[in-house]
Amino acid sequence: MMAVGTKTRSQRLALAGTVVLSVMAVCAVAAPWLSPYDPAERVTRPFASPSGQHWLGADDVGHDLLSILIHGARISLFVGVVAAIVSTVVGTLVGVVAGYARGAVDTVLMRIVDVVLSLPVLPLTIVIGVFAGPGLQTQVLVISSVLWAGMARELRAQVLTLRERDHIEAERAMGAGPLYVLRRHIAPAVVPLVVPQFVLTIKTAILLEASLAFLGLGDISAASWGAMLSMAHSRNAFLTDAWLWWVLPPGIAIAITVLAFALLGNAIEEKSRPMLLRRRKSRRQVPLATATTEVDTGGDPLVLEGLTVVYGEDGRGTTDVSLTVAAGELVGLVGESGSGKSTVAAAVLGLLPAAAHITAGRVLVSGGDVAKMTPAELRGMRGNRVSLIPQEALSALNPVRSIGSQLDEAVLAHRALGRAEARARTLELLGQVGLGADRVAAYPHQLSGGMRQRVVIAMALANDPDVLIADEPTSGLDVLREVEVLALLDELRVRHSLALLVVTHNLPVIERIADRIAVMKDGELVEVGTVAQITDAPLHPYTRHLVESAPRLRPAPQEARL
Incomplete structure (x- = not known):
C-alpha cells in the first residue's frame, strides 16, 4: 500500500511553485520595506555596475535596479491577479449561462466566444490597448477581454453534460427552478474546474502584461517587470554591459513566476480531475514476492x-x-x-x-x-x-457505421486477413449469436436492445x-x-x-x-x-x-x- 504522506511528482513541483509564489507575494506586499531605495530616486551614477550598495547596479538615470525590480513585482502580480479574476468571473458566467439556458442564449453567447477565440491574442491586445491608452486599467481590460472566452467554452461543455444528468432531471421534475439547480448542483461541480483555470489564467495574464508593458501600454508611473524590459530596450542598455543586470533579472522573475503558477495550476487540476493523474510506471509498492x-x-x-x-x-x-x-x-x-x-x-x-x-x-x-x-x-x-462484453451495447457501437463494418474491424484488429475473409468471419459470428446475414448492413439504431447485445457478444468472440x-x-x-x-x-x-x-x-x-x-x-x-x-x-x-x-x-x- 502507498505510504501515508508520500507525494506525487506533481505535488512536489506544486510545493516548489507555492514556495516561489510565496516569496514573490512577500516581495510585492513588503516592497516599501524590502527595497533598499525609493525606485524613483536617483541614488548613484547612470549605468553603475553592481556593487555592495547596489546589487543590480543602476539604470541610465541612476535609479537602483533592485528597488525597481522589487516594486515591479507589485505591478506584475496585481495586473495578473486582477485580470485573471475578471476573466474568470466573465468566462464562468458566460459558460454556465450558455450551457444551462441553451437555445438562443447559448447560440448568441457561443458565437461571441467563437469570434474572440478566432482573433489572434497579441494583435488584438495591441489594438485594444492603443485605442484605450496606456495604464493599469487598460492592461486589466485588454488582458481579461481576451482570456475569458476559452474558459467559457470549456465550462459550457461541462454544464451541458451536467444538465442532462438524471439527478438534475429529477430535481427539475420536482419543480426546482434554475437558480436552485445552479446553486445546489451545478456550482459545486463547476468550482473544482474553475480554480485551476484561474491559477493558470494568472500565468497567462502575467505574460500578456509583460508584453503590453514592453510595447509601452503599461503604467508609466509604476514600472512592472515588463516595463523594465521596455525601458532597457529604449534606453540603449544593450549597447553596454548594463543589459546583464537590467534585462536578465526581470526576465528571470517573469519566467520563474509563470512557471510557479503553471506548476501549481497543473497540480490543482490533477487533484480536481483524477483522470489526469498519470499511472505510475514504477511498481515499487508491489511486494517482491508477488511481483517475481x-x-x-x-x-x-x-x-x-x-x-x-x-x-x-x-x-x-x-x-x-x-x-x-x-x-x-x-x-x-x-x-x-x-x-x-x-x-x-x-x-x-x-x-x-x-x-x-x-x-x-x-x-x-x-x-x-x-x-x-x-x-x-x-x-x-x-x-x-481476453474480451469484454460492455454494459451498454448502444453506447459501445458506433452509431454511424454498419454492424458489418464494425465486426470486420474487430476481426482485422488482430488477424491479417483480406476484406472478403474478414466479412466471411463476420457472417460466421453473426450466425453464432443467432443473427441473420441480412443484419450485416444494419445500423445500431435499427436493432433492438437484445440484438445489439448479441452484436457486441459477437465482437467479443471475433478472435477466439x-x-x-x-x-x-x-x-x-x-x-x-x-x-x-x-x-x-x-x-x-x-x-x-x-x-x-x-x-x-x-x-x-x-x-x-x-x-x-x-x-x-x-x-x-x-x-x-x-x-x-x-x-x-x-x-x-x-x-x-x-x-x-x-x-x-x-x-x-x-x-x-x-
Missing part, C-alpha cells in the same frame, strides 16, 4: 492472486482479491454498487483508470501478467486473449479469446431478452470452452447459469462458492443478507393452488 514469484496456476485462463488496487491517495479500491476461472467455467461476480466489481474487471483488461494502480498481487490472463505488460502487449491481449468478461450483460433488457442473452452466453462458453466472468448485481439472474459465485463487498472478496453453497448455506453475513434480499418466484403450495 512464479505460482502454478493450474492452467486456468484467468487467475487473480491477492489483487489490490488503489485509487489516488486515499487508499480506496480492492483488497487482496484472489479468484480463478477455469476454461469452460462461468463465475458470477456479484455485489452492490461500489463493491469493486468493475475495478476487478478493469484490472483483468488492463483498463484501470489513470488514477488507479495495482499495489499488490497479480492478474494472469492465459499465463501473462497484465500488470507487467507494455502498452503494445496490452493492445495485443485485449480483444484477442480464452477469457470473456461480461459487465452487466443484461442491463436494460426486458425479462425475455434477458433470458435469451444469458442462455446464449451459457451456450457459447461451453461451445468455445471460455473462462467467463460475469459482473452483475443481480443474484437471481446469475445463479441460473453460473458454476460458482464470488461475492464482493467494500472492495473485498467475502465469499466464493458453488451456486448451491451460496444460495442455500452462505457463510458470510453479507452473502446471507444478499441472498435473503433477492426476490425469487417460488411455486405456490398445493393447498393454495386448490
Whole structure:
C-alpha cells in the first residue's frame, strides 16, 4: 500500500511553485520595506555596475535596479491577479449561462466566444490597448477581454453534460427552478474546474502584461517587470554591459513566476480531475514476492492472486482479491454498487483508470501478467486473449457505421486477413449469436436492445479469446431478452470452452447459469462458492443478507393452488 504522506511528482513541483509564489507575494506586499531605495530616486551614477550598495547596479538615470525590480513585482502580480479574476468571473458566467439556458442564449453567447477565440491574442491586445491608452486599467481590460472566452467554452461543455444528468432531471421534475439547480448542483461541480483555470489564467495574464508593458501600454508611473524590459530596450542598455543586470533579472522573475503558477495550476487540476493523474510506471509498492514469484496456476485462463488496487491517495479500491476461472467455467461476480466489481474487471483488461494502480498481487490472463505488460502487449491481449462484453451495447457501437463494418474491424484488429475473409468471419459470428446475414448492413439504431447485445457478444468472440468478461450483460433488457442473452452466453462458453466472468448485481439472474459465485463487498472478496453453497448455506453475513434480499418466484403450495 502507498505510504501515508508520500507525494506525487506533481505535488512536489506544486510545493516548489507555492514556495516561489510565496516569496514573490512577500516581495510585492513588503516592497516599501524590502527595497533598499525609493525606485524613483536617483541614488548613484547612470549605468553603475553592481556593487555592495547596489546589487543590480543602476539604470541610465541612476535609479537602483533592485528597488525597481522589487516594486515591479507589485505591478506584475496585481495586473495578473486582477485580470485573471475578471476573466474568470466573465468566462464562468458566460459558460454556465450558455450551457444551462441553451437555445438562443447559448447560440448568441457561443458565437461571441467563437469570434474572440478566432482573433489572434497579441494583435488584438495591441489594438485594444492603443485605442484605450496606456495604464493599469487598460492592461486589466485588454488582458481579461481576451482570456475569458476559452474558459467559457470549456465550462459550457461541462454544464451541458451536467444538465442532462438524471439527478438534475429529477430535481427539475420536482419543480426546482434554475437558480436552485445552479446553486445546489451545478456550482459545486463547476468550482473544482474553475480554480485551476484561474491559477493558470494568472500565468497567462502575467505574460500578456509583460508584453503590453514592453510595447509601452503599461503604467508609466509604476514600472512592472515588463516595463523594465521596455525601458532597457529604449534606453540603449544593450549597447553596454548594463543589459546583464537590467534585462536578465526581470526576465528571470517573469519566467520563474509563470512557471510557479503553471506548476501549481497543473497540480490543482490533477487533484480536481483524477483522470489526469498519470499511472505510475514504477511498481515499487508491489511486494517482491508477488511481483517475481512464479505460482502454478493450474492452467486456468484467468487467475487473480491477492489483487489490490488503489485509487489516488486515499487508499480506496480492492483488497487482496484472489479468484480463478477455469476454461469452460462461468463465475458470477456479484455485489452492490461500489463493491469493486468493475475495478476487478478493469484490472483483468488492463483498463484501470489513470488514477488507479495495482499495489499488490497479480492478474494472469492465459499465463501473462497484465500488470507487467507494455502498452503494445496490452493492445495485443485485449480483444484477442481476453474480451469484454460492455454494459451498454448502444453506447459501445458506433452509431454511424454498419454492424458489418464494425465486426470486420474487430476481426482485422488482430488477424491479417483480406476484406472478403474478414466479412466471411463476420457472417460466421453473426450466425453464432443467432443473427441473420441480412443484419450485416444494419445500423445500431435499427436493432433492438437484445440484438445489439448479441452484436457486441459477437465482437467479443471475433478472435477466439480464452477469457470473456461480461459487465452487466443484461442491463436494460426486458425479462425475455434477458433470458435469451444469458442462455446464449451459457451456450457459447461451453461451445468455445471460455473462462467467463460475469459482473452483475443481480443474484437471481446469475445463479441460473453460473458454476460458482464470488461475492464482493467494500472492495473485498467475502465469499466464493458453488451456486448451491451460496444460495442455500452462505457463510458470510453479507452473502446471507444478499441472498435473503433477492426476490425469487417460488411455486405456490398445493393447498393454495386448490
